[in-house]
Amino acid sequence: MMIGQLAASTGLSVRTLRFYADAGVLPAQGRTTSGYRLFGPDAVARARLIRTLRELGVGLDDIRRVLGAEASLTEVAAEHVRALDAQIRVLRLQRAVLRAFIGSTDPEELRRMTDLTNLTAAQRRQIVDDYLDAVFGDSPSVVADKLAMGAPELPDDPTPDQVAAWVEIAKLLRDPDFVATSRRMAERARAEGPEPDVAQFEVGKAVGELASPAARAGVDPASPDALAIVERLEALGPTPSEDRTCIADRIEAFTDRRVGRYWTLVGIINGWTPNQAPDDIIDTWEWYARALRAHP
Structure with a gap:
């Protein structure tokens, strides 16, 4: 024809x-x-x-x-499906980046978002691993293991909030001051020896139950009410081997709002539902440290 x-x-x-x-x-x-x-x-x-x-x-x-x-037609179809899946992932990321950028007027922010979200999953994970190496080195650490297991995993179809959270995490983990602070915390944890016993965990739980309401209510850490809470907490654990000021020093050494912010951001990316906001936890421990200092 x-x-x-x-x-x-x-x-x-x-x-x-x-x-x-x-x-x-x-x-x-x-x-x-x-x-x-x-x-x-x-x-x-x-x-x-x-x-x-x-x-x-x-x-x-x-x-x-x-x-x-x-x-075969089947082989080509399978190859094309894989290619389309890759394109779809890219398009979804691009859409999320643009949605996250809406409302901003900083072109540099858009470039930073694009660069960080265009990384492969392995490259994003490397940012976390580089931070862990800089902070903990080759020394075994329960904290390092927890951070590694809870590393953020940006999904293939992220929301704008997840994109913004990932960009903030990457910036935080690359911040030399945050890395230095984290390293000091890790070194102090190693210097203080083994993990605390079960009684200490019970005291930590009780701090949340007793000190948290006081912190939220604005109770003066120097007040008799605050002293009563300190004494109740001391009664739950073993006899203190150091004075209250030293305990307050330790609490303050391991209390950093940026750490709390990190876990908030990880929760956003990984879709976790937090039991308590990290800022609330930090408020509680900061209040408890002030109460200990006020009643040495």
């Missing part, structure tokens, strides 16, 4: 059929004496398959492989 007949049978334009023929995916079987292309009986099915694959976004090179029996 001639190209006009093929066009009528397939619904494709003559120009499109010529393009397929020139690209080598729809070869003619010969030409008329006038030089017009002639197509064989399989050309209709072949042209319809090409049209379908093109509508699905499959490139001419892959179509040529299928029609040349270099690859």
Whole structure:
């Protein structure tokens, strides 16, 4: 059949059929004496398959492989699905970045968001690992293990809040001052020896139950009410081996709002539902430290 007949049978334009023929995916079987292309009986099915694959976004090179029996249609379809999945992930990230940027007027912020979200999952994880190496080195640490296990995992289809949280985390983990503060905390934890016993964990739980309401209510740490809370907490644990000022020093050494902020951001990215806001926890321990200092 001639190209006009093929066009009528397939619904494709003559120009499109010529393009397929020139690209080598729809070869003619010969030409008329006038030089017009002639197509064989399989050309209709072949042209319809090409049209379908093109509508699905499959490139001419892959179509040529299928029609040349270099690859099966299933193999090419699977490859194309993987490529589409990758494109979809990129588009979702781009959409989330743009939504997160709406309301900002700083072009540098948009560039930073784009750069950080375009990293692969392995590259994003490397930012966390670099921080852990800088803080803990090769020394074994329960805290390092907790940070590694709870590392943020940006999903394939993040929300604008998750994108913003990831950008803030990356900035925090690369902040030399935060790294230095974290290293001092880790060194002090190693110097103080083994993990506290079960009684100490019970005291920590009680601090939340007793000191938290006082902190929220604005109770003066120097007041008799605050002293009563301190004494109740001391009665729950072993006999203190150091004075209250030393205990307050330790609490303050391990209390940093940026650490609390880090876990808030990780929770946003990983979709955790916090039992208590980190800032509330820090408020409680800061209040308790002030109460200890006020009643040495």
